[in-house]
Amino acid sequence: MEMGKNKSEKFSMDFVMAGMAAIVSKSTAAPIERVKLLLQNQGEMIKRGQLHQPYNGVGDCFKRVLRDEGLFSFWRGNQANVIRYFPTQAFNFAFKGYFKSIFGHSKEKDGYMMWFAGNVASGSAAGATTSLFLYHLDYARTRLGTDAKGCSINGQGKFNGIFDVYRKTLSSDGIAGLYRGFGASIMGITLYRGMYFGIYDTIKPIILVGPLEGNFLASFFLGWSITTVSGVCAYPFDTVRRRMMLTSGQSIKSWSTCRL
Template sequence: MENVAKNSRENAPAEVKEVRGNRHIVNSFISGAIAGAVAKTVVAPLDRTKIIFQVSSSRFSAKEVVKLLYRTYRTEGFFSLWRGNSATMVRVIPYAALQFSAHEQYKQMLGIYFETSGRPLPPFPRLLAGAMAGITATTLTYPLDLVRARMAVTPKEMYSNILHVFIRTSRDEGLKTLYSGFVPTILGVIPYAGLSFFTYETCKKVHSEYTKRPQPYAHERLLFGAFAGLIGQSASYPLDVVRRRMQTVGVLAGTKAHKCDGLVETIGRIVREGGLVGGLYKGLSMNWIKGPIAVGTSFTTFDLMQILLHKIQTHDALRR
């Protein structure tokens, strides 16, 4: 009997570790999905407006943004400001869930490789974990991002729903169109996701060392996330403009001649039309408002959901 009890005690830690590891993956997946949905819904009107300016030749200014929002509201109704948000939710929920859960797993894998033993990752693997998480999520959900962009810039009469976008795009332009703009997206997501996660994790690490508190308050998380979003989106913004143009060029009036343009040709055309700054950085000032709000909300929601799920599971375990 003593041997059996001894064996049970020796085997228990491995089993408990496996259960906790699986639970952590599920928690990260759920928390990431909720975080992405909340963040994107909050900034959806600004996001749609930004995409419209990115893919058009109209001059960007704060006054023009307000006029566009008001004109959209008057002609299409209040909820039209969220047009394409259903497609965003279909895309962002799996995207954010995959990105956050992948980030947690990459951090764990890199922690083992760099032998950090529970300590925060060094700077380079911290950056690498974020970039790898972004690449993983983007590759698996990219066609949904293209659908969202097309619904955002087209009138309601053109596409009736998300499935209609897939069917019409595949039929009229070919299946490969669903991955139009994929190369600049991947090139952009490496600095965006890498720097966003790196900056947020670094802010939390510095905060912990300075205040001696293990966890920041909610408003501090929001501030760290906003700063992370500002850094990440500023670094990757030109490639965001390029991918939006490549995603929507086949459905905008007067652009069908450029339908098959690649990355270099698209960049050249944008620069010719709007100049280096006015073309590739068009709408960046709006992103400095939208981006920090979205990323800050996303990171904060993810962390708070993780804490909430952990408390619920701990409470249930104690009741048993």
């Protein structure tokens, strides 16, 4: 009984500490994240009249945001990103075990393909289910992060915080407006999970052998490389879904109509 209580307390402490670390890291990286959102969506922003002149790279974007909106604007939308962390981790923890029990297979008993398909299916299902509950926060973050100062959208002013995003979106599009781009998001999650597991399981037995077996740096760089490659391949889906988010209140409803 005492052991179970200690494990529960340790888990709670680890969860809180991880959350605090995530808040610090997300807040530190928020300026880069906002610049990324602006560069990623500037084509759609120009079409909507929210941006008059395209950004000429990362440096120009940083300079213009600082000049036109001020230093603190780099953290615009970070509140939604921080709020999203705790429920995301809680849902992932709950759904991961559930879907693993449904789709999980043993590599030794069922074979590589069944094990691989089970990992992709359980990971995608967990990610999709978590997104179903929390996608609206990512939507709010994207709308705030791409809300450049000094421009109007269809005669409306810019959003005045996260609750204003919800109010205006629900007024114009209903709940569906908060989930614009959800389908493209699920496609991206599935592709990312499939590539990550497929590449990692294929390359690990080839590279991490001999003196590199159990080597921390080798494992780190392998994981980092595979994560980067998988992220790059799935990135177009992220661009499509975010540009679809910006179409709430407009006639574009299908992700296939979004021009990159």
